[in-house]
Amino acid sequence: MTWLLETETVQEGLVLRNAPPTWVIALVIVPCILAFTILFYRIGRQGVPGLVRHGLTFLRIAVLVFVALLLMDPAIQTTVKERKPTLTVVLVDVSASMDHRDDYITNPTLADQLRTSAELPPGTPIETFSRLELVKRILADEDVPFLKKLSDQNRLRLYSFGERLQGIAGLADLEATDRVTTLGRSLERILDEPEVKSSTVGGIVLITDGRNTAGPSPEEVVEVAERRKIPVHCIGVGDPRALKDIELVTVLHSSVVLVRDTVTLDLKVRHRGFPEQQITLQLLENGSVIHRQRVRLKPTEDDQAFRMLYRPMTEGRKRWTVRVQPLPGEHTDDNNSRVIEVLVKDAKIKILYVDSYPRWEYRTLKDFLTRSPETFLAQCLLLEADVGFPQEVTQGQPPLQEFPNTRQQLFYYDVILFGDVDPMSDKFSGGDPDRAHELLGWIKEFVEQGGGFGMIAGDRFSPRAYKDTPLADIIPIVIDPSEPESGGDELGFKCKLTPIGVNHPITRIDDDPKDPERNRRLWEDRNEPDGLKEMHWFSRVKKGKPGAMVLAVHESARNLHGQYPVLVSSTYGEGPVFFTAMDATWRWYWWQGPFSHHRYWGNVVRHLARARLFHGDKRFHLIANRTKYQQGDQITLTAFVKDKTFRPATKDEQEVQLEYPESSGRRETLRLRKIKDGVFEHSFHGTITGDYHAWIQPEDALSDERVSPVSFRVTVSDVERREPILDEPTLKLLSNQTGGTYVTLPKAKDLLSEVATGTVEIPRQRRFLHLRDDKSDWLRWLPVIFLALLSVEWMVRKRFRYL
Numbered sequence: 001m002t003w004l005l006e007t008e009t010v011q012e013g014l015v016l017r018n019a020p021p022t023w024v025i026a027l028v029i030v031p032c033i034l035a036f037t038i039l040f041y042r043i044g045r046q047g048v049p050g051l052v053r054h055g056l057t058f059l060r061i062a063v064l065v066f067v068a069l070l071l072m073d074p075a076i077q078t079t080v081k082e083r084k085p086t087l088t089v090v091l092v093d094v095s096a097s098m099d100h101r102d103d104y105i106t107n108p109t110l111a112d113q114l115r116t117s118a119e120l121p122p123g124t125p126i127e128t129f130s131r132l133e134l135v136k137r138i139l140a141d142e143d144v145p146f147l148k149k150l151s152d153q154n155r156l157r158l159y160s161f162g163e164r165l166q167g168i169a170g171l172a173d174l175e176a177t178d179r180v181t182t183l184g185r186s187l188e189r190i191l192d193e194p195e196v197k198s199s200t201v202g203g204i205v206l207i208t209d210g211r212n213t214a215g216p217s218p219e220e221v222v223e224v225a226e227r228r229k230i231p232v233h234c235i236g237v238g239d240p241r242a243l244k245d246i247e248l249v250t251v252l253h254s255s256v257v258l259v260r261d262t263v264t265l266d267l268k269v270r271h272r273g274f275p276e277q278q279i280t281l282q283l284l285e286n287g288s289v290i291h292r293q294r295v296r297l298k299p300t301e302d303d304q305a306f307r308m309l310y311r312p313m314t315e316g317r318k319r320w321t322v323r324v325q326p327l328p329g330e331h332t333d334d335n336n337s338r339v340i341e342v343l344v345k346d347a348k349i350k351i352l353y354v355d356s357y358p359r360w361e362y363r364t365l366k367d368f369l370t371r372s373p374e375t376f377l378a379q380c381l382l383l384e385a386d387v388g389f390p391q392e393v394t395q396g397q398p399p400l401q402e403f404p405n406t407r408q409q410l411f412y413y414d415v416i417l418f419g420d421v422d423p424m425s426d427k428f429s430g431g432d433p434d435r436a437h438e439l440l441g442w443i444k445e446f447v448e449q450g451g452g453f454g455m456i457a458g459d460r461f462s463p464r465a466y467k468d469t470p471l472a473d474i475i476p477i478v479i480d481p482s483e484p485e486s487g488g489d490e491l492g493f494k495c496k497l498t499p500i501g502v503n504h505p506i507t508r509i510d511d512d513p514k515d516p517e518r519n520r521r522l523w524e525d526r527n528e529p530d531g532l533k534e535m536h537w538f539s540r541v542k543k544g545k546p547g548a549m550v551l552a553v554h555e556s557a558r559n560l561h562g563q564y565p566v567l568v569s570s571t572y573g574e575g576p577v578f579f580t581a582m583d584a585t586w587r588w589y590w591w592q593g594p595f596s597h598h599r600y601w602g603n604v605v606r607h608l609a610r611a612r613l614f615h616g617d618k619r620f621h622l623i624a625n626r627t628k629y630q631q632g633d634q635i636t637l638t639a640f641v642k643d644k645t646f647r648p649a650t651k652d653e654q655e656v657q658l659e660y661p662e663s664s665g666r667r668e669t670l671r672l673r674k675i676k677d678g679v680f681e682h683s684f685h686g687t688i689t690g691d692y693h694a695w696i697q698p699e700d701a702l703s704d705e706r707v708s709p710v711s712f713r714v715t716v717s718d719v720e721r722r723e724p725i726l727d728e729p730t731l732k733l734l735s736n737q738t739g740g741t742y743v744t745l746p747k748a749k750d751l752l753s754e755v756a757t758g759t760v761e762i763p764r765q766r767r768f769l770h771l772r773d774d775k776s777d778w779l780r781w782l783p784v785i786f787l788a789l790l791s792v793e794w795m796v797r798k799r800f801r802y803l
Helices: 022-042 050-071 108-117 131-139 146-153 183-191 194-198 218-227 360-370 433-448 518-524 586-592 594-615 728-738 745-756 781-799
Strands: 007-016 074-085 087-093 155-161 165-167 201-208 232-236 245-252 256-258 263-272 278-285 288-296 304-310 316-324 337-345 349-355 376-382 415-418 452-456 487-493 495-497 535-538 549-559 562-572 575-580 620-624 628-630 634-641 653-659 667-676 679-685 690-696 707-715 742-744 759-770
Touching (some): 022 050, 087 131, 087 183, 131 146, 146 155, 146 745, 183 194, 183 201, 183 218, 232 728, 232 745, 245 337, 263 316, 278 304, 337 707, 360 376, 360 594, 415 594, 433 452, 487 549, 620 690, 620 707, 634 653, 634 667, 634 707, 653 679
Parallel strands (some): 232 742, 452 575, 628 707
Antiparallel strands (some): 007 074, 074 759, 155 165, 278 288, 316 337, 495 549, 620 634, 634 679, 653 667
């Protein structure tokens, strides 16, 4: 029925065919005529009345203008115009955010307007309808749907957009299920449509909440519409006012801990609309709350950090839910919780502690390590001990008489601690430099493959004796013999924690959630009750290596590179390494009791053992490239495998067992192909949502134990539901920049009716009848008009003798 709008009109008008540009007429011709005429009559006879003089000037100007117009070839133009309807393109958003149900608590006026437009009974809860359902109620819920009626009478094209753009016949069958909104890309594709390029477009109408979650931003594309003079009209769907919400942004935690160890959970919480509100942080296991903590939000809406501490008492792979208990008025509690996985192992850390002589640091530390049988299996080796001296070990462990002399014996341990060790000692290398180099090379390999190594500085050997040895590669400090050998301070010095060291697990002596700054004061403040005792000696090292984490520095002593590093941590290969430049933490024990000393060294040992604990097995290590995927993402499993001699495996493939989510009841054996010796890889797509579990089943295993298990989750994308606020600023910008209009959903019909019924006049034919042509009725009058003007002027001049 668009033919109803197609009509023809005929218009006539006078045109100047040979007229120069307007600026030439305005700046050249007109000023010349005026100047000539005024000058001519100014120098004429005096005594003529002013009225006559002005009249003659007007007549002369009229004559000159008439002549100028004749020279410009005046003609009568007849134009035949065809009136056609413009093309209107309507895009309807079908992304998942359009399935959101707004309650409009903060915007009751808009809620009432929606009820009226959707013809809902007064008082009907507006939140019972999703955004897309309201669009359908207003534009499609009639005997003859509004958009269909509009489409029958006008040039209207309907499209849906979300993940992709596609043409549609109506709104009835649309569902808001697309995982992302490609608003910018959809506009780009519409502007490239052949019909849009070849037609006069009256407007593009967007029915959307304005969120663009994938692809180019609409601001990048709208310049094309602006350049082609295509107005973009926007119908905003949803509540434009900020929704009250609390979001648990991140949870940082250790992946593996030991039974009865303290698990530290670092939370980041964001809120809108709940200033200074008390909230409850909860830790749940199997739906039951196992720990809770009350905290208060800041008045501002900035991200806020909280710390939860929990001590698991049973082993196993724990799946915990960290949650902020929802408050009344939150628009959703979908973002209040996060699921984490922690492997709680009832394992004991195997430690080799070596020192040359029985200094006080050795005596206190070896007592702590050997007398904690519930956590550590320690073997100590004092290199200068007499033959037959009973070396200290955890009860039940065999005492050592010399340093392990095979790779298998060395790789048995999880952590190796070196005190002030003489690498040429009889009990270490037998005084053989080549043997010492070989043993230190094994330690380097041990660290590369995930073992932990720590060095406690001494005034004889460590770290200077290791400058040109394999250990120099793994120690996280630069050894420089030009530095003074040691630094002493009779008054003592305190350590100063660096920004990295403030929250590092090694330096966490105190974890009081009510006073998070107390830990720093224990290290730095001399007046803090129970503060750590001052040190009186430290090893001067040049600086930390690039990439190493300097956790603490000397409070005042410095060199050209800054304050001397005292505690330094890093990684080498897969293994963590640690260096301490002080050797008197025994003072903390003797002056303050065991708590601070044991807490500090427990932190050090657990940190160094973390890689081995995480691997779960010294020969097999299985990892996934992420812990959370969206449905359809590619998942990559990588296995690091060693043979029985702890060298990279050379076989062609490695079998891995994969257990799909419980809903599928599926389990299969994956064959990971070799990338290089010891590294195997396999990729697949996660099409089923839920929790996946994978593990290695070694060919020589004596039981069905799952070796190096790894878990990951596949979920539906939640980017559309994370913050479903109507983005009015973006939609208004699109409309204003292109000359369009922005309205809310209740005014959708009015806007669509106005845009869709627009027309355009297209010139089809033009004819010109020149005034000087023989066929022109004006021809015989031109000389008459010209002579009449000249005659009138001559007679007036004659009468007043103005010749």
